[in-house]
Structures are given as structure tokens and as C-alpha cells.
Amino acid sequence: MYVMIFGDSFLPPVLPKDAAVLTAAVTGSVLLPGDCGYDDERAVFNLNHELLPAVIVVAESAVDVQAAVMFAASQHRPVVVRTTGHQMVGPAHGAVVIATHRMNDVTIDAAGRTARVGAGAVWSEVVKETAAAGLAPLNGSNPTVGVSGYTLGGGLSPTLGRSHGYAADHVRSLDVVTADGELRHADAQSEPDLFWALRGGKGNFGVVTALEFDLFPVTRLYGGAIYFPGERMADVLRVWTGWHPGTPETMISSFAVLRLAGQAELPIPLHNEFLVSVRIAYSGTASDGERMVAPLRAAAPAVLDTVADMPYTKIATIHNEPAEPVPYYERSVMLKEFPSQAQDKVVDLAGPDSAST
Ligand SMILES: Cc1cc2nc3c(=O)[nH]c(=O)nc-3n(C[C@H](O)[C@H](O)[C@H](O)COP(=O)(O)OP(=O)(O)OC[C@H]3O[C@@H](n4cnc5c(N)ncnc54)[C@H](O)[C@@H]3O)c2cc1C
Known part of the structure; x- marks a missing residue:
């Protein structure tokens, strides 16, 4: 029920009239090949790869993500999530790319020693805020890497990982849009199977829109x-x-x-x-x-x-x-x-x- 299919397929271009319907449904931007901003939003970190999606939705909220997922389903197109483009390995031909980088809110609960971050946040944005509270996350080596992709893949911190384990094991909850377009709050009680699968399942079980995780008293x-x-x-x-x-x-x-x-x-x-x-x-x-x-x-x-x-x-x-x-x-x-x-x-x-x- 929750499985989302990611992959390449040779699908026709998105028609401008269909893009207009999607544009009306989102607060963020909808970009077709040739549009101003399309090349910036498809840029990747590894220059051996190139993303060539049919359409890019630069999401500003979970509602935008839901609209993009429903659009992809209606057009039988795969979905690819791009936060920073650090780990893009296929061209995403015909796909709907959901760019999350505008969803980068960071909220620290210093007393509870947790952070809640939008799916588009990168580690430098999080470490800056946690340090101000005298805390640290289980971040990676590179401040420009995205929190979501890193954490959903396990996340092995080269600063604190040996003593504290994988970042995915310190996630408290995730908000995720699943393949049916539903926005779900997954934690150990509310959605235990989905919560388990997301932490290590990378992008295969939905599009994460926010996550909450533990912080540690390290300055x-x-x-x-x-x-x-x-x-x-x-x-x-x-x-x-x-x-x-x-x-x-x-x-x-x-x-x-x-x-x-x-x-x-x-x-x-x-x-x-x-x-x-x-x-x-x-x-x-x-x-x-x-x-x-x-x-x-x-x-x-x-x-x-x-x-x-x-x-x-x-x-x-x-x-x-x-x-x-x-x-x-x-x-x-x-x-x-x-x-x-x-x-x-x-x-x-x-x-x-x-x-x-
Ligand atoms: C320079 C460098 C240093 C690194 N250092 C470390 C390290 O110290 N420790 C470590 O464990 N890893 C490290 N990594 C690996 C890194 O964690 C992965 O490449 C990670 O996938 C990058 O995530 P991103 O969001 O930045 O990249 P993106 O390319 O934007 O995303 C990668 C993949 O993550 C998934 N994804 C991203 N966001 C979402 C979302 N919101 N919902 C669902 N799926 C999503 C998708 O499958 C996407 O294809 C490093 C990578 C680089 C390039």
C-alpha cells in the first residue's frame, strides 16, 4: 500500500495544460524543461550524472508534496526526491522530481533534546541551531548534505556515530506523503511498520516532509x-x-x-x-x-x-x-x-x- 515506485521510464513530456493544473494546486514552483530555474533545480553534486525529469515541483509545504505525488500517480510517472542532489544516480527520464530545499525550517527543543526539521534542511542549517542550544545532532561529514537523504539511508556520523550509532535509530518521528497521496505521521506507536521501513529504506516508502530526532550534549x-x-x-x-x-x-x-x-x-x-x-x-x-x-x-x-x-x-x-x-x-x-x-x-x-x- 505504501510502496512508491522510483525509476526511469521513457514517458512523453508533460503537456503545458497539465503543468498548469499542477501549478494551480501548489504554492511552490512547477518547472518544465526550458523554463527559467529548471536547470538549477535539476543540478546534482556528482557531475558524472544528470537529471532530466519531465517536470520539477519545487515544494514549499507538505500540501505541495501531496499535489506532486497525486499528479505523478495520475500520469503514471515515477517520483524522485531531490534535496541537495548529493546522491542522484539515474536520469529520472519522464519523472516528477520533488525538490524539497525550500522546506528547511529548523526548530530545537533544548529541554527535550530534539530537533524538528523540514525535509529540505541541510546539516549546516541544523548544526548552527543545535550549537546555539549546546547540543549536537548525529550529522555527517559534509555540512551541505541533506538531513533527510542522510538519515533515511541510515546516517553514519564521523563525529559521533561510533558512540551513538546510526542517525536513523535516533529518529523520533517522520511526516511522510505516501504513494496514495496521504500525509502520515509515523512514529513507533502510530505507524510502527512505516516508521521501521523509512529508517533505512531511503526514498522507497514515501516522500518525507519533516523529521524529528534526538540531539546530544556535545559542544x-x-x-x-x-x-x-x-x-x-x-x-x-x-x-x-x-x-x-x-x-x-x-x-x-x-x-x-x-x-x-x-x-x-x-x-x-x-x-x-x-x-x-x-x-x-x-x-x-x-x-x-x-x-x-x-x-x-x-x-x-x-x-x-x-x-x-x-x-x-x-x-x-x-x-x-x-x-x-x-x-x-x-x-x-x-x-x-x-x-x-x-x-x-x-x-x-x-x-x-x-x-x-
Ligand atoms: C560529500 C559527501 C559526504 C557524505 N558524508 C556522509 C557521512 O558522513 N555519513 C553518511 O552516512 N553519509 C554521508 N554521505 C552520503 C549521504 O548521506 C547520501 O548521499 C544522502 O543520500 C544525501 O542526501 P541528500 O538529501 O543530500 O541528497 P539527495 O541527492 O537530494 O537525495 C538522495 C536520495 O535520498 C532520498 N531522499 C532525500 N530526501 C528525501 C525525502 N524528503 N523523502 C524521501 N526520500 C528522500 C531519495 O531517495 C534521494 O534520491 C555523504 C555524501 C557526500 C556526497
């Missing part, structure tokens, strides 16, 4: 990144792999291989370099963090070391990911262990003597 971290010359990749990877399992859950770290251009958001010493970096987010005291990180600092001479006590609002500087769209190819795999043969293979494939550029 600072001992965090940052230590950048080493790429030529020392094997040494640093060996030290980090041996070090990480002995750390407490309040310490989150990751290892990255970076072939950087001269992105403006990067510190100058990193421009146009081949580097490896160990990224750190520790929610204990700075002195404990410093003691804990000492073996990593001894792995090789650093090109740059930004690990220090920081306000939670500065967490984007830990990973320093691109803020502007880039072309990329993404695959991930979960490992139970990371033995030395696997480490050697990674160095062979991505290290200083590899063909990787």
Missing part, C-alpha cells in the same frame, strides 16, 4: 586531520590500522588517500599534493585526545596537522570535503578485519607506485 571535539606525504602511505596505514582497534568508542578516525588540486577550501600546504590523511573526532578531553593521538603523530613527519580542540560548529574542517559539485565514482564495502595483505593491496592500487592519479 566541542578534539578533532582535525593529520596530513602525511603520500610516499609514506604504507607506514601511516600500518600504524593507523594497528592503533584504531585499541581506542574507545568516543574516538572516531578514518584514513584517506588524497590527490588534491588547488581547491579554495583547502589549506595552502595541501594544494596539488599527493597525501594521506588520518581524520580524528574525539569527544573526550583535549589532553586525553592528545595523548591518544601521539602514536599517529609519530608515524611519519606531517605536512600539516590540524588536530586540536574545536567548537562543534567547525567539524566540516575535519574532512574538508569539496563544497562545489565534482565528478566522482563511489563504492563502499564493510570489512570485519583489515589484515596486512589487504593493506598492501590498497597501497598497490592507490599508493605512490600505483597508476592512480
